[in-house]
Amino acid sequence: MRKHFIPLLFICFITSKYTAQVITREDSLNAGLIASKSATVISGYGSFKYANNLKDKSASINVDRVIIFIGHKFNNKISFFSELEIEDAKIEGGAVGGEFALEQAFIKFNINRNNYISVGLIIPRIGIINENHLPTTFNGNERTMVEKYIIPATWRELGLSLYGYSNKIAGLNYSLALVNGLSSANFEAGNGIRGGRYEGSNANASSLAVTGSLLYYRGNFRSQISSYFGGSAGISKTVADSLMLNNGVFGTGVSLSEFNIQYLGNRFQAKTLVTFVQIPSAEKINTAYNNNTPEKMLGSYLELAYNLVKTEERTFRIFSRYEFLDMNYSMARKSNSSMIKQHYLISGFSYLPVNGVIIKLDYTYQLNQNQSLVNPMQSINGHFIKLGLGYSF
Amino acid sequence: MSDRRTFLKQSCGLCASMLGMGLVLPALNSCASIATIDANLSHGAIEIPLQNFAADNNLVLVKNKALEFDIAIVKLGEGNFRAFNLECSHQSNPLIPTKSGFYCNAHGSSFSFEGKAMKAPAQNPLQEFKLELRGDHLVLMV
Numbered sequence: 001m002r003k004h005f006i007p008l009l010f011i012c013f014i015t016s017k018y019t020a021q022v023i024t025r026e027d028s029l030n031a032g033l034i035a036s037k038s039a040t041v042i043s044g045y046g047s048f049k050y051a052n053n054l055k056d057k058s059a060s061i062n063v064d065r066v067i068i069f070i071g072h073k074f075n076n077k078i079s080f081f082s083e084l085e086i087e088d089a090k091i092e093g094g095a096v097g098g099e100f101a102l103e104q105a106f107i108k109f110n111i112n113r114n115n116y117i118s119v120g121l122i123i124p125r126i127g128i129i130n131e132n133h134l135p136t137t138f139n140g141n142e143r144t145m146v147e148k149y150i151i152p153a154t155w156r157e158l159g160l161s162l163y164g165y166s167n168k169i170a171g172l173n174y175s176l177a178l179v180n181g182l183s184s185a186n187f188e189a190g191n192g193i194r195g196g197r198y199e200g201s202n203a204n205a206s207s208l209a210v211t212g213s214l215l216y217y218r219g220n221f222r223s224q225i226s227s228y229f230g231g232s233a234g235i236s237k238t239v240a241d242s243l244m245l246n247n248g249v250f251g252t253g254v255s256l257s258e259f260n261i262q263y264l265g266n267r268f269q270a271k272t273l274v275t276f277v278q279i280p281s282a283e284k285i286n287t288a289y290n291n292n293t294p295e296k297m298l299g300s301y302l303e304l305a306y307n308l309v310k311t312e313e314r315t316f317r318i319f320s321r322y323e324f325l326d327m328n329y330s331m332a333r334k335s336n337s338s339m340i341k342q343h344y345l346i347s348g349f350s351y352l353p354v355n356g357v358i359i360k361l362d363y364t365y366q367l368n369q370n371q372s373l374v375n376p377m378q379s380i381n382g383h384f385i386k387l388g389l390g391y392s393f
Numbered sequence: 394m395s396d397r398r399t400f401l402k403q404s405c406g407l408c409a410s411m412l413g414m415g416l417v418l419p420a421l422n423s424c425a426s427i428a429t430i431d432a433n434l435s436h437g438a439i440e441i442p443l444q445n446f447a448a449d450n451n452l453v454l455v456k457n458k459a460l461e462f463d464i465a466i467v468k469l470g471e472g473n474f475r476a477f478n479l480e481c482s483h484q485s486n487p488l489i490p491t492k493s494g495f496y497c498n499a500h501g502s503s504f505s506f507e508g509k510a511m512k513a514p515a516q517n518p519l520q521e522f523k524l525e526l527r528g529d530h531l532v533l534m535v
Binding site for chain 1: 463485491496499500503509510514
């Protein structure tokens with residue numbers, strides 16, 4: 001007992017020290033600090049998952065992610081927001097997996113009541129999951145595949161973004177962002193542009209990207225259209241010439257367009273998303289880096305959900321989602337990659353015993369149609385049962 | 394050269410579709426603007442004439458430079474008004490007022506006209522202000 005006393009005392013000291021300094025959201029509200037001057041806000045989210053591969057008869061269990069949010073309001077015009085993420089519980093030198101990364105870190109400047117600018121590591125408004133990626137906000141243990149591989153959520157880059165909404169057209173929101181571009185050297189066959197993100201780490205600012213969105217709420221509907229257009233070869237002219245790539249701000253361009261619509265009724269809910277990526281210089285990228293970059297990628301999904309129980313605190317929801325991805329919808333010449341179409345059918349339930357905690361159980365049927373010229377009949381099927389626990393506060 | 398032409402053509406197509414949506418939406422919703430009042434704050438109170446709730450209008454936004462967030466005055470029934478601070482109870486982001494409730498774009502929370510958190514991650518209700526009905530106007534205490 002005695003040998004535990006000193007460490008315990010130390011922990012108490014540290015805890016008391018920090019509780020004296022950091023004011024929680026609830027304390028801030030109670031003390032009236034939010035409305036007056038400044039405050040520090042802490043919150044976070046995370047998820048745990050057990051996955052059983054019924055085909056392989058293997059199972060895994062993992063801490064998918066734990067995120068700590070820290071924000072600080074300097075005054076009524078300027079605030080700081082940050083999210084620090086640990087994936088897979090630990091990161092070990094040389095080991096595969098795990099990530100310790102900043103998911104967001106930006107300063108927000110209020111221009112007026114309807115408009116503000118965020119500067120720093122920002123998450124542009126593209127798709128649904130990119131902005132709304134907390135586990136309590138989506139059904140299923142996995143984020144949607146379309147928004148993992150075609151729209152590489154959580155897609156954050158360095159730059160600045162204007163956000164606003166209209167008073168004249170109730171429910172109309174807009175955003176326009178300027179961020180660093182991608183790195184086509186890191187595009188990968190089967191993973192699309194995901195590997196080309198810099199995510200705030202020593203990003204090449206020679207190429208840039210512009211992205212914008214229109215988001216509109218009407219009744220229980222939420223619809224959004226967004227697009228992204230940016231360069232992916234932020235390299236010197238000499239290097240670009242030697243690789244036969246177009247450099248410059250928007251050189252070796254990538255464009256992404258996306259449309260989604262959600263119906264969020266008290267009982268019935270539905271959402272659908274369609275996205276399309278074009279890389280017209282894919283052939284040049286393949287010649288330069290031999291990474292089988294596709295010319296076009298296509299993805300879409302449809303999800304239907306029904307709240308069997310919906311009270312102020314508890315929600316029990318059943319859902320089913322079908323996803324389709326074609327990572328190689330159109331391939332450039334000089335590509336060795338086959339045409340791969342992926343289909344996912346995910347069905348299950350989400351139970352929120354309290355707003356902020358979610359228990360998820362789902363069954364996933366996965367079909368990868370590999371239309372390889374070598375073996376057109378080749379296909380990979382998978383059946384998974386996944387059980388997860390998530391939280392956000 | 395053809396790459397560039399294709400790229401420009403496709404990108405222009407995207408921009409045109411964005412513009413198209415921008416043009417179509419106002420047409421769809423030309424009558425759906427929200428009544429807004431640039432109010433004077435006097436001794437911690439704001440007066441709102443009831444005529445702002447004419448016809449079927451059940452939502453009025455109150456703006457004042459001294460306030461960090463807009464305040465929504467909601468008419469829930471005859472003589473039943475409530476006032477909410479349009480600050481998300483999750484991470485203090487501004488809420489988007491619509492004819493069907495209040496939405497936070499930061500993480501997807503939504504709130505009803507009664508100020509209740511309807512969709513996570515927000516858990517707490519919106520901060521409510523005291524509102525008094527005095528003759529032909531409401532008095533909002535902030």
